[in-house]
Amino acid sequence: MTATPENHEAPENHENHATHDTGSPVTADHETVAPPTASPAQAPAQAHAAPAMAGAAPSAAPKAKSSMGPLLGMLTVGALIGGVAGGGVVAAVLASDGAPVVGTPAAPTSITVNDPDDATLVTGVVAKAMPAVVTLTVAGGGSSGNGSGVILSDDGYVLTNNHVATLEGATSSPSIRVTLSDGRIFDAELVGSDPIADLAVVKLEGAEGLPTIEFADSDALNVGDRTVVIGAPLGLAGSVSNGIVSALNRSITVRSSAVPDQQVEQQPDDSTDAPFDFWDFDVPGTEGTDPRPVSSGTVSLPVIQTDAAINPGNSGGALLDDEGRLIGIVVAIATAGGSGGQSGSIGVGFSIPSNFAQRVATELIENGTATHGLLGATVTDSINDAESTVVGALIDSVVPGGAAEQGGLRSGDVITIFNGVPIAGSVDLTAQVRVLPAGASATLTYVRGGEAQEVTVTLGELQ
Known part of the structure; x- marks a missing residue:
């Protein structure tokens, strides 16, 4: 939610x-x-x-400040x-009177x-x-x-x-x-x-x-x-x-x-x-x-x-x-x-x-056309769950055979980092997943049972 x-x-x-x-x-x-x-x-x-x-390509080195x-x-x-x-x-x-000026x-x-x-x-x-x-x-x-x-x-x-x-x-x-x-x-x-x-x-x-x-x-x-x-x-x-x-x-x-x-x-x-x-x-x-x-x-x-x-x-x-x-x-x-x-x-x-x-x-x-990644999970904001102890995107369910399930993620996991970007909620996670093309690999940090773990997943394709 x-x-x-x-x-x-x-x-x-x-x-x-x-x-x-x-x-x-x-x-x-x-x-x-x-x-x-x-x-x-x-x-x-x-x-x-x-x-x-x-x-520069996305992998280019950080820019040097020039004069x-x-x-x-x-x-x-x-x-x-x-x-x-x-x-x-x-x-x-x-205009001041609200009328259009062309x-x-x-x-x-x-x-x-x-x-x-x-x-x-x-x-x-x-x-x-x-x-x-x-x-x-x-x-x-x-x-x-x-x-x-x-x-x-x-x-x-x-x-x-x-x-x-x-x-x-x-x-x-x-x-x-x-x-x-x-x-x-x-x-x-x-x-x-x-x-x-x-x-x-x-x-x-x-x-x-x-x-x-x-x-x-x-x-x-x-x-x-x-x-x-x-x-x-x-x-x-x-x-x-x-x-x-x-x-x-x-x-x-x-x-x-x-x-x-x-x-x-x-x-x-x-x-x-x-x-x-x-x-x-x-x-x-x-x-x-x-x-x-x-x-x-x-x-x-x-x-x-x-x-x-x-x-x-x-x-x-x-x-x-x-x-x-x-x-x-x-x-x-x-x-x-x-x-x-x-x-x-x-x-x-x-x-x-x-x-x-x-x-x-x-x-x-x-x-x-352009492609976008799909994690294959329904997520909500962890802050809305009384049992959550960390800010992130709380997995409600995973799609059978989807990227999340194949990566070992399951209901109740809280995703806190996606490819190095902090995740504060469901909108953050969705936005970052869409940045990547279909088939891209992504590294996620998630919390399960109070312990942080890391997993690499191969994203599906948003259809």
């Missing part, structure tokens, strides 16, 4: 929608006895050749570009540097990464909206959120237009989407020679590391904010954005609503309605928490380190609750770690 705090902050999604269909919410994703089928959105029948994505010199060296180019940063608002923005399409996004000698490290990070961050305008299924993305390859593969590319599950055949920071606009097709990771890849038509994002090793991050966010909050393309890594190894449970012909794992019957739900927001002019399509379940995501300002429209955008490398894909923010109106940043934002995002993106490009 997932405990729900009496007072909590609920994350919301960050693609900025202009219009929506209506629907109803559903609740939390866990390891369950009856695994669902997590089919991808409609993708081209042929397999796509995977591009070479820049950056700001190499990044600030790029400011000469940024300063020569000139112009006005940002551009017009492309979707509804809340502006012109975003202009080319340049980096204005009036005094290069006094530029900051953040300016250097933006100069390096801004050309590889794009704005997506999506329509279909009776909805439309915008979000952000990052360029993976010079021939136009772009990574974004699934809820951006499918308009929160409203369509599996979206019409997508992508605007680059230099003002060029490309039509794009959906290559593949993954509602379990809330990630999707689109391909720009006729693109070549594009700037690409560089990946960092998200496993090498420390709490307190500097972060920079680039995206299109409220349609304001090329907006920048900065902060620090507030926490690592967080897990949140959010409503799935699976399209109608997809399915995601159902919440166990005895579970309560998860405290995190980043879909819960209103659009001006739709008060009293729920603009979202009916979802078939929820998903648990591993995330990096940051205090950098993130707002609707930032979804799919870049969370960067102090060397201008991608450490996460922006996915959600927490809100303090309240009634009416689109909520803004309160300094609690979440991003999908770059190592996880890179793994899923590679599979989507190669196959149109």
